[in-house]
Amino acid sequence: MERKYLLGNEAIAHACLESGVDFVSGYPGTPSSEVIDTLRVQPDRSCYIEWSVNEKVALENALAAAWCGVRALCTMKHVGLNVAADPLMTSAYTGVTGGLVIMSADDPFAHSSQNEQDTRCYAHFARVPCFDPASVQEAHDMIRDAFLLSEEFGLPVIFRPTTRICHSKGDVELGPAVTSTRKGEFHKDPRQYVVIPAHTRILHKKLNEKQPAIRKRLVERGLNRFEVRGTAAIIASGIAASYVRELLPAGVSFMKIGAYPIDEEWLGDFVRKHEKILVIEELAPEVEECVRQVAGCVPVFGKKNGYAPYEGELSPASVAAIMEKAGFLQKNPYPPVQPVPDIPARPPILCAGCLHRSAFYAIKKVYKDAIYPSDIGCYTLGIQLGVVDTTICMGASITVASGIAHSGETRDVICTIGDSTFLHTGIQGLLNAVYNGANMTVVILDNRITAMTGHQPNPNTGVTACGVESPPVSLEALCRACGVTFVETIDPYDVTGMVNILQESKKREGVKVIIAKQMCVIMARRTGVKRGRYMVDTETCNGCGTCVRYGCPAIEFSDEKARITDLCNGCAVCADLCPTGAIVRGGKR
């Protein structure tokens, strides 16, 4: 036994090693990314690990490995499960022989996401078990249970931590890592693995027949448990159970839901022992709906009667307020306090020297009155520069652009998409736009890496998750193969060159692709690229503010003069833009 202070995702990764995981795949997405990022740098790793190109691809790979009898883990964020929903739904029918754990990390409050969907609803929909940890230690401990349950019932198991598990820390009790001796072997069984109608009807029945035993097992394993302490009871799940535990008054009963499906008979027995029930859970009323089905005339307080919110993240303070409102707490121990008003916000911002900023600048200069669909990545921050009009889901920049272009909208349409997002789900949209004759420009913001989620490599990087060299894909050849005839690659730090190419694309009909290629500035710094800093010659600066409006965090303005701080990464774009030539190379790095 060893005790370490770990991030939730690091503890989850370690638990997978303790379970002797054989096969790992996934697509990066906050808050899930650090699980594979931790596993892929382990020195004595015996398992296979890949960053897949998207979540559907990742899950199908992991499913196949589990069909071959080895233990597989597949990681993604909640919205990634939408992409992987197709294999998920039918994998519940085919089942698995080796354990398959699908980690889909939810993000209540959308700290880093486009929505607040609840993975537990997918588990319910697919009829597969789902684990919902309440703490970092529990997330660690549940991984073992998840693999065992998956193998016992021959079903994929969903593991659903939230941001406050993945990105929380704790002193975690760890077990020893295990080296697996399993070797994958595929046993042909078309009735199991070929889901033609005749087979799938039988498989669906088998899936349904497994459910009662799963419900019972989750109680037997102590994943769902209760303490009767009085006539009122609180039922909570996930991290909300930890918040309730902190506040629970003496004499109030407590039920903790750690896994689904919930055994309704067992739940009903508990509920009927009480005079009133409060249900506290984040996002969807998964537990509450179950409680209401068995409650009969016992009053239930929760989301459905306005005591708890359907959206956002819970916290100790909001849980205390819910408990007080529902009459489960006499006095709120956390009286509300007000933040100091009117402090200028400090949102995340594109880095000093980021290639996206200069690409956006050039786009805005040439396409002044245009529609700018965009996509998911660091460059979504281009909203601050007025060049992001839409973002919905991965790959939807190109498809939204072609939809707008075909709608009768007369303004130009120019969309932006990162290299990793293009390879994830952008290619099909491009193929479709060319095939159907859309009139639009696609700018691929090519920084050679999946930057936003923590710099994971992708097929464009030239290296795999485990550091093995691989042939980098040619984005140019890929676009040409889709039928695009105007494909130009340019360094976006060369603003003049980028403007010229954009002007050229503006004159042409059809789908045009511009690849704005420059290394992510964080990677450039890490790999030792030294560009030197720039500074403002205050004699020459006339205070016109052109550089300030460029929006670079390294540029400040005081006493009617611009100033460049030590955040400068030396991209030199501001020096290009300055009308008086006051920005010059200099200053030490």
Add this chain to the structure above:
Amino acid sequence: MSSSFDILIVGIGGQGTILASNILGEACLIENRHILGAETHGMAQRGGSVESHIRIGGEHGPLIPPGQADLLISFDLLEALRYSHYLKPGKTMVINRDMVHPTSVFTHKLVVPDEEEVIAALKKFDLRLVDADELAIKAGSPLSQNVVMLGAASSAMPLKPESLLEAVKRLVPKKTIDINTKAFELGRKAGGPS
């Protein structure tokens, strides 16, 4: 009710708040105490406002309720003001005497309070201002500012300074141990009760 000692560390993405949290975690392991934390990862780190919750002796959730923190460490004056409602009145706030203006202040010409105004607004707390940049340079590297700040806050924490220093030595890159040891000690001298 929680009996933990709750520390909020705030700053700007990239200033090293995560390492500071890891050092506190390691110090708790050394003293065989429980600890819980919650922090900002992902895109929010890109130059945005970041917060790291640390609960020494924490048993349940990792989040500190507003108004309940026992100690606040801020790497920036403006961030100290932004998160000041988290701290119990009268408790210690250790602040780096530096203010990075959000870029929106320049691009949208927003009004930002100056150092004197920030200090005046925080007068109900036990303020300890630290020139972390100057002390870090004195220690040998401007990158050791986060360790200066921990040193400065160490006298207000229920952890032994030896445990904190040992944790610093375990977690910083080997070739910077001497610099960071000096940074911790300079911070500790500067951050004593005023």
